[in-house]
Amino acid sequence: xxxxxxxxxxxxxxxxxxxxxxxxxxxxxxxxxxxxxxxxxxxxxxxxxxxxxxxxxxxxxxxxxxxxxxxxxxxxxxxxxxxxxxxxxxxxxxxxxxxxxxxxxxxxxxxxxxxxxxxxxxxxxxxxxxxxxxxxxxxxxxxxxxxxxxxxxxxxxxxxxxxxxxxxxxxxxxxxxxxxxxxxxxxxxxxxxxxxxxxxxxxxxxxxxxxxxxxxxxxxxxxxxxxxxxxxxxxxxxxxxxxxxxxxxxxxxxxx
Numbered sequence: 001x002x003x004x005x006x007x008x009x010x011x012x013x014x015x016x017x018x019x020x021x022x023x024x025x026x027x028x029x030x031x032x033x034x035x036x037x038x039x040x041x042x043x044x045x046x047x048x049x050x051x052x053x054x055x056x057x058x059x060x061x062x063x064x065x066x067x068x069x070x071x072x073x074x075x076x077x078x079x080x081x082x083x084x085x086x087x088x089x090x091x092x093x094x095x096x097x098x099x100x101x102x103x104x105x106x107x108x109x110x111x112x113x114x115x116x117x118x119x120x121x122x123x124x125x126x127x128x129x130x131x132x133x134x135x136x137x138x139x140x141x142x143x144x145x146x147x148x149x150x151x152x153x154x155x156x157x158x159x160x161x162x163x164x165x166x167x168x169x170x171x172x173x174x175x176x177x178x179x180x181x182x183x184x185x186x187x188x189x190x191x192x193x194x195x196x197x198x199x200x201x202x203x204x205x206x207x208x209x210x211x212x213x214x215x216x217x218x219x220x221x222x223x224x225x226x227x228x229x230x231x232x233x234x235x236x237x238x239x240x241x242x243x244x245x246x247x248x249x250x251x252x253x254x255x256x
Contacts, residue, residue, distance in 0.1 A: 005076055012076040016089040019079070023090060029103035035085060038063035041071035042080030043145035044218065044253060045138055047123050048093045049081040051214030055097045057251050058210050059104035065256045067145035094119050101207040108206035114193070115211055121181045123215045126227065128180055134219075134226045141222035143253040183227070187234035198242060205246055213243040214252075221249045 003018035010021055017023040029035065038056070040063055042049035056063050066072075071082040077091045090096055094115065101110050130138075138144060190212060194200045200208045219227035220240065231240055 003076075014075055014089065016074075016077055016082075017091050017095060018077070019092045020094070021092075022095060023088075027085075027090065027099045029085070029099055031103070032061065034103070035061050035063075037084065037086055039066055039084040040064070041066045041068055041074075041082040041084070043067050043069065045141075045144040046080055047126055047215045047218045048079075049145075050218040050221075050252060051123070051211060052081050052083065052093050052096055053252050054214030054217055054247065055100050055207075055210055058205075058247055059100055061100070061104070065145070067256055097207070097211065105207050108201050108204075111206075111208045114190075114200070114208045117186075118208070118211045118215060121179055122183070122186050122212070125180045125183060125186070126215065126219065129183065130226055134224055137224055138218065138222045141253075143255055144222070145256060184230040184233050187230045187236055191234045191236050191239075194239065199239070205243060209239075209243060210247075213240070213247070216240070217249055217252055220244075221253050 003012070003021075005013050006018065007013060007015075009024045011017055011024050038061060040049065040052060040056070042052075044050045044053060044065075044067075053063075053065070068080075070078050070080050071084075071089070074082055074089065077089075079091070081093060081096070083090045083096050090099075098110055098115070101108075190200070197203070199205045200212070205213075216227055216231065220231075231237060
């Protein structure tokens with residue numbers, strides 16, 4: 001569905017970019033000097049948010065986290081995460097992490113094929129295929145940023161249809177069902193593509209490793225068998241352990 005309220009340059013009237021559209025003018029992030037006043041809006045119960053936070057942590061970009069189901073005052077873009085950089089709103093996780101990789105990913109080239117698959121197949125499937133028990137476990141894990149005080153988290157059981165529906169609505173797309181994949185089979189394909197290398201990109205983790213780890217981190221942190229079992233069956237636990245050594249989960253799921 002085409003975005004509404006667009007300017008002639010394709011941006012929303014507030015200057016931010018629609019989903020899947022590169023910002024205009026181009027971001028041109030080149031160094032940490034360009035990353036002033038970075039704020040991430042969203043909750044880390046969302047794998048999309050945990051993925052963006054993982055990239056920022058890997059690239060040592062200072063940022064603040066403002067938990068919420070979307071950015072307060074964001075008139076046109078209602079998904080999460082939203083990222084503000086130097087007062088400019090940047091939407092769409094795929095766009096955010098692609099530009100972060102261009103700026104801070106070193107010689108490791110952006111792998112569009114696998115980034116697309118991780119975002120629009122695997123990440124999407126983790127949200128749509130989880131049952132409520134998995135959802136409840138995820139949002140009640142400390143530092144998930146779910147917008148209920150800890151004393152009220154028992155209420156999640158009472159509002160479960162609406163809560164899970166809202167989470168899934170963040171990914172709504174007419175072709176969603178066609179994009180869903182078997183998580184175990186996807187993990188096996190990832191392992192096959194990585195081969196005998198310690199990381200997907202070789203001796204050091206690159207943008208595909210960070211992206212896949214960032215999505216899985218949300219579920220691994222809550223000790224969810226929903227994700228741990230597919231990773232185990234695919235033989236990816238050694239890779240996961242190496243990634244956790246490079247970027248401990250506590251660094252991603254800090255107290256906001």
